[in-house]
Amino acid sequence: MDLGLRDSTAVVVGGGGGMGLASARCLAEDGARVAVIGRTRQALDRAAADLRDRGSPDAVGLIADTVDQGQVERAFAEISDRWGGQLNILINAVGPTVRGTFDELSDADWRQAVDEGAMGMVHCVRAALPLLRAAEWARIVNFSAHSTQRQSTILPAYTAAKAMVTSISKNLSLLLAPDEILVNVVSPGSVASEALRGWAASVGVDGDDPYALMRAIDEHFGHPAHLPRAGLPSEVGPVVAFLASRRNSYMTGANVNVDGGSDFT
Incomplete structure (x- = not known):
């Protein structure tokens, strides 16, 4: 299916590997110009080379720790310079690294989970919004998690941060509806x-x-x-790509489970 992405511009935060890279690959294969943001130069360079081979000739990897608003702003300023102040697609695929039961987690662990899992997304959306609003069409896709609907005792902080992502995304879908910027969430299961x-x-x-x-x-x-x-990351990427595309013209505020089937809704 042609997703209508030829010559569109896309940023995938956390696109250096995993489900973020799988999503970026789908965009590149459909002709989008893709930038990936992450913290590891080696992974970003590999990802950018891979995306160039797949159809995004000017794919680039930009270093930024999304917890740091200043680093995020600098990365998006570079993107603005590259692409004329416009952006069609923002995908946030970064998640918190904190694991542990409630009894094991310190206050610092909770703050880290929220910073990595939710505030990083907030920083990226905030920096991208002027570029998204300037574009002819725009989409935001944020990664949540199936654990927000099916709890695990070793993931309370991770899950709380991902629940924030889901809630903030729902609010953004309402806020940005007058601009016809569509905002959706993908909740992968056991990938x-x-x-x-x-x-x-x-x-x-x-x-x-x-x-x-x-x-x-x-x-x-x-x-x-x-x-x-x-599941495999390559099975999540096409779902994200559709939500991020012009083919998705009327779905916003949705939370899409990609989980191999489960009893939660």
């Missing part, structure tokens, strides 16, 4: 991300086997999907 594969290795499971990974998730967390396997 074989680098973090999840790392956890699998720590419990003696092959994280590259999506069936073994789902069995381990069921055993340790009681969170099986209807499908008998974990």
Whole structure:
């Protein structure tokens, strides 16, 4: 399907790997000009080279820690200079790194989770809004998580931050509706991300086997999907790309589960 992205401009925050990179690849393959933002130069350089090979000839990777508003503003100023002060697509795929049960978490852990998981998104949307409003059409897609609807005892801070993302995104969809800027959320389920594969290795499971990974998730967390396997980042990317595209012309304020099937709504 032609998503209508030829020569559009897109920023993927957290696009150096995982589901962010999978989303950026879909945009590049449809002809979008893509910039990825992250904290690791090596990963960004690899991602930008990959995106250029896939159809985004001027793809670029920009360093910024989204917790730092100043770094975010500098990255978006560079994007504005590159693309004439306009931006069609903003995707926020960064999540908090904090893990631990309620009893284990310190105040600093909670603040870190909110800063990484929610305030980073706020900083990026704030910096991007003038560029999005200047464009002929614009979309925002933010990553939440299925744990906001199906709790895990080792993820209370992570989940709280992602719930903030969902709530703020819903509010933004209302705020930006008069500008016809569509704002949606994607909530991935058990997807074989680098973090999840790392956890699998720590419990003696092959994280590259999506069936073994789902069995381990069921055993340790009681969170099986209807499908008998974990998802792949490449299965999330096309959903994000559609929400970010001109083909999505009337969906806003939605929270889209990409989870292999579950009982929550």
